[in-house]
Amino acid sequence: MSSSTTAPGSSALTEAGPLSLCEREPHVPADRLVAEMVPPPRFDSVRFSTYIPDPNQPSQSEAVTVLEGFAAGLGGAHASGAGRRGFLGFGRARAPKTPAGPRGVYLDGGYGVGKTHLLASLWHATPAEPSRKAFGTFVELTNLVGALGFQQTVRTLSDHRLLCIDEFELDDPGDTVLVSTLLGKLVEAGVALAATSNTLPGKLGEGRFAAADFLREIQGLSAHFRTLRIDGEDYRHRGLPEAPAPFTDEQVTRAAYATEGASLDDFPRLLEHLAKVHPSRYGALTDGLGAVCLTDVRPVPDQSTALRLVVLADRLYDREVPVLASGLPFDRLFSEEMLNGGYRKKYFRAISRLTALARDAKGLVAP
Structure with missing residues (x-):
């Protein structure tokens, strides 16, 4: 998904201010659930011919x-x-x-x-x-x-x-x-x-x-x-630089105001809000977003919260929504116990996808 942004470093900010995921509680009618059972935007144009085997x-x-x-x-x-x-x-x-x-x-x-x-x-x-x-x-x-x-x-x-x-x-x-x-x-x-x-x-x-x-x-x-x-390594990180380090709260906030369609939320508050929205609605939760900006990223407190975050990461990745964050890097979201447990592959997938979306978001911040 492309987003219209103000040039990094510009003092011009969007008049309405950023959106907030925590203020959204979407309700998805059953007919929409059926109608939307198609590949998400990221995979709308993929074909066998565009798959590049290792x-x-x-x-x-x-x-x-x-x-x-x-x-x-x-x-x-x-x-x-x-x-x-x-x-x-x-x-x-x-x-x-x-x-x-x-x-x-x-x-x-x-x-x-x-x-x-x-x-x-x-x-x-x-x-x-x-x-x-x-x-x-x-x-x-x-x-x-x-x-x-x-x-x-x-x-x-x-x-x-x-x-x-x-x-x-x-x-x-x-x-x-x-x-x-x-x-x-x-x-x-x-x-x-x-x-x-x-x-x-x-x-x-x-x-x-x-x-x-x-x-x-x-x-x-x-x-x-x-x-x-299907064997192989994670294509999202083949030959790519390390994931960008987290930005400051001020950088993330300014980018949220300067980016059309961006949301801005405190990470711990967002995790609490996800418990109030059924995971099947997380796609609707992200409708129309140009970027997701998060402050104070910290380790998730428990497994139920972690699994909800995995679903949100999947929906953001499907919709190609860049994620800009302050706090801890995404590879420190989950505890060692989680990464060694029965859901470890889900957590590694979330880290991989959030890291890719963090790379996509680098251009939203002034050098």
């Missing part, structure tokens, strides 16, 4: 080839009709009453290897109208069920060719049973699935709750997918 990581090129075949295989009749294609579209088979074998692909790998780029490329490449394919994060999918109800969600998504689920994570047993049942219904209806995660499907929930107690549901989930492992 030549040292053959799994990346292999993933592109497999996904291109998967998209091509979704071009026939809807899978619940007369012409169900085999997995990845290789050949035709008569439509069985119960789908045999995986009906989807699961992209597993570390943060920053381009999984969301590939997932969005698959959505774009699938030959179907936008209303017949859906793209959303795991938390957005579970919120859709909360807004529409389970049966209506099944009816709404059952006529889709493809459902793409980004950031697939199981954080509690309730979500495990809910998503397992939902995806089972959609597969029966002939919907193809694609998902990304930092965790292999058989390992979802591990280290976060008593996954062994829900092994049947987790195994049921993994049976819907063929796993593609």
Whole structure:
């Protein structure tokens, strides 16, 4: 997202002053939740042809080839009709009453290897109208069920060719049973699935709750997918300089006033406010922002707060909103205990994305 700014160092400030995330409490109607199940702005123009595989990581090129075949295989009749294609579209088979074998692909790998780029490329490449394919994060999918109800969600998504689920994570047993049942219904209806995660499907929930107690549901989930492992390093930091050091409160405040569409908030107060807004609304929380300016960044106090911050970081990254901050650098947001726990991959992803957005924000401050 581009922003219109006053030249760094100028004394001219926007008349109205900056916005505040803490003053926003968006309410998102159910029809908007469905309509917005498309790739976010950052991934609106990505395609398989714009993905640049690391030549040292053959799994990346292999993933592109497999996904291109998967998209091509979704071009026939809807899978619940007369012409169900085999997995990845290789050949035709008569439509069985119960789908045999995986009906989807699961992209597993570390943060920053381009999984969301590939997932969005698959959505774009699938030959179907936008209303017949859906793209959303795991938390957005579970919120859709909360807004529409389970049966209506099944009816709404059952006529889709493809459902793409980004950031697939199981954080509690309730979500495990809910998503397992939902995806089972959609597969029966002939919907193809694609998902990304930092965790292999058989390992979802591990280290976060008593996954062994829900092994049947987790195994049921993994049976819907063929796993593609994507190796590599975080592309956001390949050959780039170190993350910029935090700025002073005065620099951040002046930049907020001088930048059109910027918000300005005290970081601890923002963390408190996030507890009042459902994470599925964090995208709406950032609507229209040209930049996010934060003062007094400090370590997050607990895991619940940390997980909410992860979702906000994801939505800001999706929408390409630069983040300017004072206080501690973003790589000190999470405690060592958090970074070594069951959610560590989420926290590392948030650090990676916030660091990239901090680089984007450097130009908002005078030298």
